[in-house]
Amino acid sequence: MTTNHGNISRLRLGPEGVYEVYTWFSEHREWKLSWSVNDSCFSSSHCGSYSFCSKYTARRCNCIEGFTQKLDNRLTGCARVTKMSCNQDKFTTLPNMKLPNDSDAYERWSSDLQDCEENCLINCQCTAYTFVESRKGQGKCVTWSGELEDMRNYTSGGHDLHVRIAPTDHGVG
Template sequence: MRTEFNWHLTAWKSLGRPSPGDIIWETELLNHSELVMRKRAYQNSTLYATFPRDPCDSYVHCGGNGNSVLNSSLICQCLKRFVPGSLENWNLKDFLKGCVRRKPFSCRNDGFAKYLQLKLLDTTHNWINKSKNLVECMAKCLSNCSCSAYTDIDVRGRGSSSAIWFE
């Protein structure tokens, strides 16, 4: 998703001198947004810190259809109905291949599994509607075989916005 905005905070040089200082916090777009702290000096900058701080904060650390759980012996787990894409890599804690369906997808019989408290998926292949509630969103998703997920995106809990992802 592109917004064409570059958000950043710049420290003042000093309390009595409110002009841009050397330290800057900014969002850097590499593969996905990441918060970084830099010290600028002329044309060069030194990277001081980046966020996310733990593997579960990194986008797609567990690959597609995987879930990161910090207090688990194996930090990545496959969602219901999915298995590791490469069991050999998974056992070596290389989760980049993510998880694949346990059974081939059947448009008519699969339905959807409910997941709570997960980060939203990549927004490359999705559709957002600010006026459809969750029931309407589910009906639209069930009528399209390329629909892979749907959710309520109204964080206030009023259920007036939804998103659908397509494979």
């Protein structure tokens, strides 16, 4: 990339998953940071699986209730405290969320939130769901069956994401 002043710039993904632009200063013969995204939550999958990014909390990466950090590095994501049991699982609700990536998502028409929850509960592979009302009396039920990645928390807007957890893990994480 060349700027209008003839300087050469390059874009890189930094170690924290933040985009950075470096500009070459020939008089100093070095690359200097000239711009970066100051919101690390901007980066895709910044926090790893079962973790969400929030620029409004002291810790950028936060494990979902019922999950614990995999390693000391928060960017590696989180793991379940207790395996899903299928028959007795509950849901924890994350409000105002950017929904996880949709590679393992399935959409279907649903009458309401309760119908969507029941549909997720009977499928032992279902890890989370959300209900998006689109027409009076109907909406879309979106369910996920794989690991939940690329989530972000907003102060307002977004969707309520209901994540499946073991009943013993309510309040853990």
